[in-house]
Amino acid sequence: MxxxxxxxxxxxxxxxxxxxxxxxxxxxxxxxxxxxxxxxxxxxxxxxxxxxxxxxxxxxxxxxxxxxxxxxxxxxxxxxxxxxxxxxxxxxxxxxxxxxxxxxxxxxxxxxxxxxxxxxxxxxxxxxxxxxxxxxxxxxxxxxxxxxxxxxxxxxxxxxxxxxxxxxxxxxxxxxxxxxxxxxxxxxxxxTRLPQPTISLCMIVKDEEEMLPGCLEAAAKWVDQVIVVDTGSSDRTKEIALEHGATVIDYPWTGSFSDARNRSIVDATGDWILYLDADEHLVDDDGKHFTELARKTWIEGWYLVEHHYTGEFEMGGQTSHMALRMFQRRPQYKWRGIVHEQKMQDFPVYLSERFANAPVRMNHYGYLRRVVEDRSKRDRNLELLEKQLADHEDAFTNFNIGSEYGAMHDWATAHPYFERALELARSEDSLWYQQQFAPMMISRGITARRGIGDDAGALELIAEGLSLWPDFTDLVFERAIIYGGLGEMDKATAALNECLTMGDAPARYVAVQGRGSFQARAMLANIHRSRGNFDAAREELEQAFDQAPQFLPLVLEYAEVLLQRDEPEAVAAVIEKKLGDRADSPHANLLLATALYEAGHLEIADKYYARVLAAQPHNAAALIGRSELALGQQRPDDAVLLCRQVDPLDALAARAARSFFLAGVVANDDQACSEALELINASEQLSTGVRAFYTAWNARRTGTLAVLAPDAEALAQLAENLEALAKLAATDQFEALVPLLTQVLPNERERHILLGSIYLRRRFVDMAGDEFMHIAQTWGPDAQVLTALGKVATMKEMWDDAEVFLSESLTMDPNQHDARKLLGLIRERA
Structure with a gap:
């Protein structure tokens, strides 16, 4: 050995x-x-x-x-x-x-x-x-x-x-x-005498002639260099970029966003990299802050405030998050990943002071391009923030953790972090409210309280915030949202009118653009609509249009109001006249098509979807919308073909795959269902519960064993597809899917409520009546069930029965706006 x-x-x-x-x-x-x-x-x-x-x-x-x-x-x-x-x-x-x-x-x-x-x-x-x-x-x-x-x-x-x-x-x-x-x-x-650092704006684009001008008009004047990498535009995108002084680089699409983004910084000469997408527009003159931000060379990365507009003004019309969009140009900082490109691997994320929030806002106008949430990115951010919190607890770290959960709409988890942030801020510094993040901390704390149902606490925090910052319009807007949710429409209206008097809040609060102008008017329009006052709603939306002509989601709101009274052709003509030169915009045509489709005017809606696709053949939102329209016209084979055209790498690919599967079911096309299921199961955007639902549905339709565990997201998908099948009158497919409801929703009473509600919305009156009467007889009536029976009786013109049901319902719960309004109409009829 x-x-x-x-x-x-x-x-x-x-x-x-x-x-x-x-x-x-x-x-x-x-x-x-x-x-x-x-x-x-x-x-x-x-x-x-x-x-x-x-x-x-x-x-x-x-x-x-x-x-x-x-x-x-x-x-x-x-x-x-x-x-x-x-x-x-x-x-x-x-x-x-x-x-x-x-x-x-x-x-x-x-x-x-x-x-x-x-x-x-x-x-x-x-x-x-x-x-x-x-x-x-x-x-x-x-x-x-x-x-x-x-x-x-x-x-x-x-x-x-x-x-x-x-x-x-x-x-x-x-x-x-x-x-x-x-x-x-x-x-x-x-x-104190270092030379002014320079900034390079780097972009990747393809067929962005509609959105690129607004982006460059707002940003180019604040930077020293503009580089635009074009991955194959067939419209005027490159010419527009050149008109704004950009260096344009042709780069063949490789299937990787990271490759394209990395190419955009190869020729950058600035000390800092700022990157934007074409549908991200800086707010007003917020870009003036870039000069000061660039001077702070100890910072490695700046987070900008990004507002994603959804067009749903009932809850404020946007979601917001802090996006790292400006960072120092260093050789090691590159993007990685194919779809969800990452850039944080080489940043000094272990040093919280190397990153800061900038008072620069940008509006994301990618309406109907669903914001893809990269959950793994948020998990990594949270892991780092939790480590910082363990090393040293302070108000700012608690605020950032709350903001991460808030961006996921997980207000129950976000709430305690915002509360702790407030507590620490007040105890750490008597002048805490002068810190840059303080207004955002209050604003998001209000949203978190509202999100967990603590409206009283939210109103208290609004009062405190306004005592510190009387011109912070967003807080008054939050008050309007709360009153609207409580059904106190007079108070909501008063708050919104106060917002209009105040105007938009100063940029130093990192305020949401439009809450003192067009957003407030759009929310007022919704209140008027809920009261049946369509003339007033129309007037508010016309003024909102004048205040924010670039805010195309207003097209959807405005068209929906006009369609309540006017013929679709007349509505389309009014919208096009209002849009002027923007009437040819694919984005505007997409929104108008959506409004017409939702109102049931399928033929003219198809005309506007066709306009979008003529300009942008691969526009996923238009392909999906037109496929759903084709289903509504009993053309399921066409719907399948349209879904097949959506790029699997598109941000809407997951939505397209679900529409693809539905089209395959209605068309009885096994191959289409198989292709769609493969896309669904490969999608990182969809949760395990959603993927399990589609797997079980496919098993049901092919006659194999279908197993589906109770899951909230699976239930939501099941309910959505039952509604779609009911709308399409696809009776056989509907009946084949219903048995899965027993597995995913064990509570029998809730199953009957869900089915009864679908029947009622789709005006299958007798079936809805049977469901709700069965609930009342088996488990006893409550306000929800009695209101539903009142609606059934109204649809069947059984006025006396309807009055009895609705009166009993309001006795149980007087705070039912729909029931009270319907009962009033019935009594007026008498």
Whole structure:
């Protein structure tokens, strides 16, 4: 048996013996480097081993990631400051050693990157503690000049100005700091006089002649370079880009968004990269902030406020989230991934201060291009934020976590984070409301309270917010939403009129555009519609159109109001006249087609879908809409063909796959159902429950075993498809699908309510009556059931029975607007 050589047995293989040597061995591994140095610093500080600490920080400076070096400098100085405070009690000046050493540690970094507020502040604190007030004051002034919101530097500067007659620390304890006096002042001066960094706007486009002009008109004037990568446009997209001074690069589509985005930054020369899509338009003059944002070179990435408009004004008409859209141009920052392109892998996400929210808003006008939620991205964001929270809890991190959950409409989870953020903000700083994120924190806190049903708490927070920011229109708009949800339409109307008087809130609140103008009018129009006052609704929407001609989702609202009274051809003519030059816009035609289709005017709706597809043959929303229209016209084979044309990489691919499956079912096309099911199961956009539903449905239709566990999203899909089949009068397919309801919804009473509600909406009056009467006789009546029976009786012109049912229902629950309105109409008839 052989034995190991004596070399290995004695451990003589040049094992690292000093902390610096151990750190150098892991220099390429940033996480391990931080761990090794962090663990080594403590004993060195205790031993007052200045050379050992300097040697360790020298190794840190060699890291390929300067952010790790920065982090370790903060850690080292933090340890030194804590140790110094412990030594001050003995009355001697030995504590000064720590501050003196700190000046030597941070100076090499600041000489390379002087615009670093945290380290300038650390240097200022060191000189302040050593009694060198003039130097400290200049450093604190520099911090305030480059970062006015640095609250700690503000306080430090105030104290340094008030300080006088304080004896300096004896020279024997300050040899390093005295030697660096001039360098410290020079760093402070340089930090405030750096040249203005430049910005490159980088875009990828294809067939965006409709949206690109608005994007470039709003953004191009605020940047130094515009690069547009075109992946195969067949319209005027490239010409429009050239007209706005862009460099246009032709790039064949590879199937990867990341490839195209990475190509867009190859020729960028700016210090910063700003990237937008064509249907993302900066709000008003918010772009003026870019100059100031670019100066903050210690920030790696800026989050812009993105408002996604849905056209559904009952709840405010948009969702919002913070999108990382501006970052420093560095070779390592690239996109990865095919569809859900990521860019965060190489960012210093372990340093929260390297990222900030900008007071820049952009409106996303991609209406009917469903916003694709990349859940894995949000999971990663939440994981990082939770780690930050565990390391150091503060208001801002709680706010960011709440915002992530809020973007997913998970208000029950978001709510406690917003509440904690408010609690910490109030306790951390008496001037908390002056922080940039404070208005957003209040606004989203209100939405979270509203989202969990705490309307009273939301109204209290609105009152507090308005006491701090009286011109924050969004809070009054929130009040209108709450009153509208409570059925208090007079109060909602008063709040909306107050919004119109106030106008849109100032940009400093990161406010939602239109809440003091066109959004308020659109919501007023909905209130008028609910009251049957279509003339007033029409007037409000006409004014909204005049205020926001670029806001095409108003087309849908306006058309729906006009179609209540006018013939579809007349409505289309009015809309086209109102749109003027934009009447040929594929986006406007798509919205008009949708309104006509939803109102049941299939033939003219098809004409407008055809217009969209003539201009944009691969427009997924138009292909899906026209396929659903074809089903309504009893042309299921055409519906199948239209669904097949949707690009599997399109943001609407999941929606298209579901429409494809429905078309295959109605057409009795096994091949189509098989293709659609394959697309559904391959989709990352659809939940496990949704995919399980379609698998079970396919099993039902092919006669194999169908198993479907109770699941809320599966139930929602089942109900949606039962409604669609009822609308299409596809009786056999409807009856074949109903048995799955027993599996996914075990509660028998709720099953009967769901079916009865579908029958009632589709005006299968006798079937609806049977369902609701069965519920009343088996489980007893409640307000919901009695109102439904009142509607059934009304449809059958059984006026006396209808009055009895509705009266009893309102006795049980007086807050039923529909029941009260219907009962009033019946009594007026008598």
């Amino acid at each position: 052989t034995t190991p050589s004596s070399r290995f047995r004695t451990g003589s293989v040049s094992a690292p013996t000093t902390p610096a040597e151990r750190a150098r061995r892991v220099l390429a591994d940033g996480d391990r480097l931080v761990t090794v140095i962090h663990e080594s610093l403590g004993p060195l500080v205790v031993a007052r081993d200045a050379e050992g600490i300097i040697e360790l920080m020298t190794v840190a400076s060699e890291s390929p990631d300067h952010h790790r070096y920065y982090l370790l400098l903060k850690v080292a100085c933090g340890m030194l400051f804590e140790a110094s405070e412990r030594e001050k009690a003995d009355g001697s000046f030995t504590w000064a050693w720590h501050y003196d050493l700190a000046t030597e540690l941070v100076m090499p970094y600041l000489e390379q990157r002087p615009a670093e507020p945290e380290l300038l502040n650390v240097l200022g604190v060191s000189y302040y503690e050593l009694g060198e007030t003039p130097v400290a004051r200049r450093l604190f002034e520099a911090v305030r000049e480059i970062e006015p919101e640095h609250s700690q530097a503000r306080l430090n500067l105030k104290q340094s100005r008030e300080r006088s007659g304080i004896r300096s620390v004896p020279e024997e304890f300050t040899s390093r700091s005295r030697r660096l006096h001039a360098a410290a002042k020079r760093v402070a001066d340089i930090a």
